[in-house]
Amino acid sequence: MxxxxxxxxxxxxxxxxxxxxxxxxxxxxxxxxxxxxxxxxxxxxxxxxxxxxxxxxxxxxxxxxxxxxxxxxxxxxxxxxxxxxxxxxxxxxxxxxxxxxxxxxxxxxxxxxxxxxxxxxxxxxxxxxxxxxxxxxxxxxxxxxxxxxxxxxxxxxxxxxxxxxxxxxxxxKGKLAMRCDIHGHACHSAYAPLGVNAIEYAAELVSELGRIGQRLKAPELHDVRFDPPFSTVQTGVIGGGKALNIVPADCRFDFEVRALPSHDPRRVAQELQAYAEQQLLPRMRAVSEHSEIRFSELSAYPxxxxxxxxxxxxxxxxxxxxxxxxxxxxxxxxxxxxxxxxxxxxxxxxxxxxxxxxxxxxxxxxxxxxxxxxxxxxxxxxx
Missing domain, CATH: 3.40.630.10 (Zn peptidases)
Structure with a gap:
């Protein structure tokens, strides 16, 4: 001893x-x-x-x-x-x-x-x-x-x-940590419809993450050996914007998935990316063709x-x-x-x-x- x-x-x-x-x-x-x-x-x-x-x-x-x-x-x-x-x-x-x-x-x-x-x-x-x-x-x-x-x-x-x-x-559980970078188009806030507000689009993505997280709580996906008995999703860091009277061109947030061993956490990232490409980017690029949503992996372990x-x-x-x-x-x-x-x-x-x-x-x-x-x-x- x-x-x-x-x-x-x-x-x-x-x-x-x-x-x-x-x-x-x-x-x-x-x-x-x-x-x-x-x-x-x-x-x-x-x-x-x-x-x-x-x-x-x-x-x-x-x-x-x-x-x-x-x-x-x-x-x-x-x-x-x-x-x-x-x-x-x-x-x-x-x-x-x-x-x-x-x-x-x-x-x-x-x-x-x-x-x-x-x-x-x-x-x-x-x-x-x-x-x-x-x-x-x-x-x-x-x-x-x-x-x-x-x-x-x-x-x-x-x-x-x-x-x-x-x-x-x-x-x-396994873990996947991801970063999402949103690039929109800045302009004077008096002419907000002419810009692409990166913070607002980030908010839509975070909300979609919440909806994905709710679906992961379905009883048929539970494993009672774990607490909580389902895979979880959460956004932990977010930042963007320069001033209140400027439509923000950039926003970034980090999120993680804590997944049951039977669940591939990358499915969450893929689902969110599909939502970004199919639902958000067309609206963003209708205003500015240079708009982008990029995902990058920060860390992961099984x-x-x-x-x-x-x-x-x-x-x-x-x-x-x-x-x-x-x-x-x-x-x-x-x-x-x-x-x-x-x-x-x-x-x-x-x-x-x-x-x-x-x-x-x-x-x-x-x-x-x-x-x-x-x-x-x-x-x-x-x-």
Whole structure:
């Protein structure tokens, strides 16, 4: 337990907010593993300012278990913290600091297990996978998964250690984030009919998104394992216009789709684009032929829907001590691992109720529980 706590203190001290580099943390983990003669592979981004890490302990010629976590955290800007966010603080059985729950607590427990893994005679390998830029669209792990595709041996299970209070999670929704740019025609507001008001056309598109969202609530589209039990659509950012007496030529808004694993979120974008092309652009171009509506993808990741009867589900049930399988509303890198052919579950210490908030914490009880879960895994795969 003290090893996990001490390692968590070290990890929290690295400011790995997504806009910053994660290399100091990655280099710490690399050197830590090297101290146990565990080699690792680093997969850098194009600028070599960030890196993923992959390490293997045990026999590499057979399928094994991947313990995966992301190293980046969300910003603390503007949040009313009462403790130093990048310094571990223990109060009342809770460990405070940015990333303690999401998800450096899990990474600390994984690293604390390394000495035992190295000393054990493992029947199956254990792999450690750390990624960057999960919080901004699950970006970094994609290059790691591409590198893993070149390896001849596939993995039997990936445990994503996002905070689930150590409850085994087999499913989450996918996400598509989109941007819509509307270009109309500016003129003096006294002659508004001679212009193409980009804000007003944006409003029509946002309203259509609302109608699409209402259709997704139809009972026949529900999956009761999720909360809410349907795919959702929402507009989160909008901006446009220069002055009240100028018909605005430009407007931009961003929207997202949180889709059930059975629903392709791109269908929403395609439906909205069809509405724009068939209903709005003809009216806009009747006034100005240069009018445009452009859509661009900001980020996307797939949902996760691991079969409760699968080997992956049986394994996490044995390790966690629970068959009370659930789902979560937030997304993870799990869908990408699953799409790469690696059966995936989500199970880690802490709660997302504390994630992304000021005074984020993980309890000592949860950290101890994660240590125990990983020890059960070790007992199951050792000779």
């Amino acid at each position: 003290s090893a996990s706590r001490d390692l968590l203190a070290t990890l929290v001290a690295f400011d790995t907010t997504s806009r910053e580099s994660n290399l100091q943390l990655i280099e710490f983990v690399r050197d830590y593993l090297a101290g146990f003669d565990v080699p690792c592979q680093l997969v850098y981004n194009q600028e070599r300012s960030k890196a993923n890490l992959f390490a293997t302990i045990g026999p590499a010629d057979r399928p094994g278990i991947v313990l995966s976590g992301h190293t980046d955290v969300v910003p603390v800007d503007g949040q009313p913290w009462t403790v130093a966010p990048f310094q571990l603080t223990e109060l009342g059985g809770k460990l405070y600091g940015r990333g303690t729950a999401d998800m450096k607590g899990y990474i600390a427990c994984v690293l604390a297990l390394v000495p035992s893994l190295v000393q054990a005679s493992l029947r199956l390998p254990v792999h450690i996978a750390l990624s960057y830029d999960e919080e901004v669209g699950c970006l970094g792990v994609r290059s790691l998964l591409k590198a893993l595709e070149q390896r001849p041996v596939k993995h039997m299970l990936c445990i994503i250690g996002e905070p689930t209070e150590l409850k085994p999670v087999l499913g989450h 949902g996760l829907a691991t079969d409760a009867r699968s080997e992956a589900a049986e394994l996490i049930a044995a390790f966690s001590g629970s068959r009370d399988f659930g789902t979560v509303a937030f997304g993870t890198e799990g869908g990408l691992f699953d799409a790469a052919g690696i059966p995936t579950v989500v199970c880690g210490p802490g709660s997302m109720e504390q994630g992304h908030k000021p005074d984020e914490f993980v309890s000592l009880e949860q950290l101890h529980g994660c240590d125990a879960m990983l020890q059960r895994m070790l007992l199951a795969i050792g000779n």
